[in-house]
Amino acid sequence: MRQVYLDYSATTPVKKEVLEAMLPYFTEKFGNPSSLYGIGLSAKSDLSEARAKVAKLIGTDEREIYFTSGGTEADNWAVIGTARAKKAKGNHIITSKIEHHALLHTCEYLEKEGYEVTYLDVDSKGFINLTDLENAITDKTILISIMFANNEVGTIQPIKEIGEIAKKHGILFHTDAVQALGNVPIHAHELGIDMMSMSAHKIYGPKGIGALYIRKGVVIPNLLNGGAQENKRRAGTENMAGIMGFAKAAELAEANLDEHIESITSLRNYFAKEITSKIEDIDINGDMEKRLPGNINLTFNYVEGEALLLYMDAKGIAASTGSACSSASFTPSHVLRALGLPLEKIYSSIRFTVGDFTTKDDIDYAVEEIVKIVEKLRSFSAFNKE
Amino acid sequence: MRQVYLDYSATTPVKKEVLEAMLPYFTEKFGNPSSLYGIGLSAKSDLSEARAKVAKLIGTDEREIYFTSGGTEADNWAVIGTARAKKAKGNHIITSKIEHHALLHTCEYLEKEGYEVTYLDVDSKGFINLTDLENAITDKTILISIMFANNEVGTIQPIKEIGEIAKKHGILFHTDAVQALGNVPIHAHELGIDMMSMSAHKIYGPKGIGALYIRKGVVIPNLLNGGAQENKRRAGTENMAGIMGFAKAAELAEANLDEHIESITSLRNYFAKEITSKIEDIDINGDMEKRLPGNINLTFNYVEGEALLLYMDAKGIAASTGSACSSASFTPSHVLRALGLPLEKIYSSIRFTVGDFTTKDDIDYAVEEIVKIVEKLRSFSAFNKE
């Protein structure tokens, strides 16, 4: 059966060139970069080249890149690290209601310890309000953490403006750029970002590897204590193959960024146009301008999300509710809630993300099948237009 | 030039079968196990099979295995987690002076927060004293963390006895089994272990993946907050390829354990016999009975370790000082110090570890070359027998 993957935001396949860059590090080049002999030393110098490639993608110095086990670890490190480092200054953190759980649950964890967290509202398209942000700042504020682009509705925040506000008030600014990386031009220095989370598996790299950019001069304690790896700031034997894969993915992303954005955007727009013209009563969530190029989030009114996904899966089409982790979750998306959607619309919403391997044919097939599925499910839906 | 790798304790190459088990998860099977559709669901069930394989190697239930980014994260999680979980009961941790830095630096981190840590002495072979351990226990003791086997001198601790003492006093018992895994039979339940750290790259699996075994009923807070992965106890998109590789390595280790131990032990003994009979003034550090099968730690008196390593490297022979991370470190091994070695002996000590790909020929070559090297370096050493 035809397989059409429209969930590139969840994870991406590893590109051929990326896998090739990784392979030697499992076998011939398996050395530990902390070792003193040949294969260890060459691993060490490869590591430094890899760091430079990731740095180039985000416009920073290679010494500002610290590899982690993924976006989640980077988020935890930035937030918990800042909380510990700035304890003497204050205990107040500002974030938004639409952050990824890696950020939100970390904040909740700190709240239990007595930290105070302001979760900024967003408007109906998912943007935070800069005045709200500035008003939320107190003399106890130690961190502003606002995600670069949202994983469910794709909304891209005014990062530069946030950076300016943070700087004006002398507050550290962290951004979760896991979804933005490779999909939006990012110059961390120019944007005034102090710390930034990244993950390889969203940009055609492997899962289980990511990085935290920490601007030179920003000092936070380690999250993982132990060996002297990562300039003594992140212990643990380096995931060399993962790092080389991440670096290759970053290199490809950097080289093809404009092209990638253009082609992905036009595919996504084609999908949105087709599906909304062929199915009635669909809402588009989020903003159509400041949006991740591959993302579209649709409410199929009167149709329940899981049922829709499974009918789609039966036709080989993969997408997601954008929040539910398979069968285990019944919490309505906190992101769509923050955008102000009523519950039944939240339960009817699906995130589609196109990626580098998506074709126009894929989209035609998907639209055709989804039209039939929605018709069928609506025929026995308990909710109706009337 | 001939390459003879005698540093399997630092890291191992990935076995062919292991790499094969990993490969599909980079490309066709790249699905996120949290996704609701085909490739997500099949990833999820593969994940559960992988967990069962790791569990089998250590005699536990699969639901007691939590994948982490490696041994370091597992150590940090166990110790910091217990510290937070048992805060109300007490603030005292007992460990040993010869733990890995992942453990020691985590303890030091907690000491800065006001926790109290007893670092048990070891005897000249590297064993802790059980009476010392029992005497160190106070009513504030919340954790005993003693490594299963030491990474430098290979000494295997009396784990079962430690487990009994911990149980008798109602204290949680964690062990860092990163080096023991796959080299010593481990039945975590029978040994009374509450938490145990593991790492794949020491057993012919990939780097950047490991696990913490947490006995059913033991509750510690998460180290990484975020998504609901790993039964909600360790957030972050699963490193599927890494996990599948770890599982395959565990499966192989389990299937060949006796054979592996036997052949590695006899190779190691052959190496030790040859080298000590051909070079004068060599000391063997650690115990010859309760020792990791592949490990031998030798003091080449009057010869400096780094120079020796580099001369060996020039002949393609890889080994390590067992503690120094390449050129960046000048701290004499805390392990050999704890065994009571004087500084100049510490600086003359080298750890060799043989592994599954080591041959008798490799050893003959290594011995022959090392004999020549030691002779040369001794000819202009500043220290002498006299």
Next chain:
Amino acid sequence: MYNEKVMEHFMNPHNAGEMENPDAVGNYGSPVCGDMMEISLKIENNVIVDAKFKTFGCGSAIASSSVATDMIMGKTLEEALELTNKNFIDELGGLPGPKIHCSVLAEQAVRHAIYDYAQKHGLELEGLKDFDPNKDFDHDDEGCEV
């Protein structure tokens, strides 16, 4: 995640859709997941002669409704009231743990429909003795997103 039988009922549900002039209608919404089920019945001599469902619910809910409506047809009201979600699950050959509650949706919608009929016709049914049309059940879970 669902077995074949569940998938079959889910992909090709029996008795799905609208019913003209039903004798009884029951609605039940799940407090766990916000989903909603409607069961319509035709009843002759206290025997269920036809049943239809409409749902805004997941795969498990649709499959449960499909077997539930199959199973109650031909049964007396009292017999139908004896069926619980356990019976639907058994008929389906099992449901994944977190999806058990969805079968309760079908059970409760059936009860609500029969209750509706009993109310309209002043029937006292043994099986409705402890029935509380406002009863809830609890569930707690947490999402993850990718």
Next chain:
Amino acid sequence: MYNEKVMEHFMNPHNAGEMENPDAVGNYGSPVCGDMMEISLKIENNVIVDAKFKTFGCGSAIASSSVATDMIMGKTLEEALELTNKNFIDELGGLPGPKIHCSVLAEQAVRHAIYDYAQKHGLELEGLKDFDPNKDFDHDDEGCEV
């Protein structure tokens, strides 16, 4: 980690070993790494005519000793005292940062040897004016193990 020139001096050090009846001997141990260097000199008319070293030290130490002994030969004591570890490093084409201190080992051992000669012969050397045979230098680093 070392460049080719360093490796060459390290693998095939010049002037390594014992000297019979040296006119002066200097010992210096590194407080950073616990390593030890011994330099022996033959001196005629205040000119260094032969030099040998023995070391218990790393690659950088051995290479530094090799060039140091090369460089001081033929020099007067005053000229030799003007050489610092910087000169040895330059001659070696550079040393990795954490290995700079090892070249100090050679520099200091040379100074100690000349000091030894000056003491024995009651010489007042300009280059030894500020020399303190007990001087130390600081360094702080941390290991990692694998």
